[in-house]
Amino acid sequence: MKDTLRPFLLLLVKLPTILCITCYECTSQQGQECKYTAASCQYGFFGCVKIATYSGVGMFYDQDRHITLMVRGCAILPFGGVDRCEQTSFLGYRIQKCTCFNDYCNSSYRLTQFTLIHILIVIVAWSA
Numbered sequence: 001m002k003d004t005l006r007p008f009l010l011l012l013v014k015l016p017t018i019l020c021i022t023c024y025e026c027t028s029q030q031g032q033e034c035k036y037t038a039a040s041c042q043y044g045f046f047g048c049v050k051i052a053t054y055s056g057v058g059m060f061y062d063q064d065r066h067i068t069l070m071v072r073g074c075a076i077l078p079f080g081g082v083d084r085c086e087q088t089s090f091l092g093y094r095i096q097k098c099t100c101f102n103d104y105c106n107s108s109y110r111l112t113q114f115t116l117i118h119i120l121i122v123i124v125a126w127s128a
Helices: 002-018 109-127
Strands: 020-029 037-042 046-055 067-076 084-090 093-100
Touching: 020 046, 037 046, 037 067
Parallel strands: none
Antiparallel strands: 020 037, 020 067, 046 067, 046 093, 084 093
């Protein structure tokens, strides 16, 4: 009897983790890197969000230098679509908000690029 109940108990314990999406959660100012921590968001209407505020309207080159505020975390997803970005300008600042619905999808580009390079190195080293 104990052996038949064990899988169900394990499922009940793990169910909140299974029904969540995990996002990075942090805030940084003046272009400093966030201290990444993970946050579990409830599955369904919630997803990951990344909001970047840039100084100066229309500066699309060297964007990292112009970041004044970066916020990452969980948010209610828009009804128009999940994986999308939208921009607005207000009082000389450009605000970019991106939402997504995959685990850890609100990371920085540099972190993703860094991880891909390491994965390729491991694959090449493993196949040699």
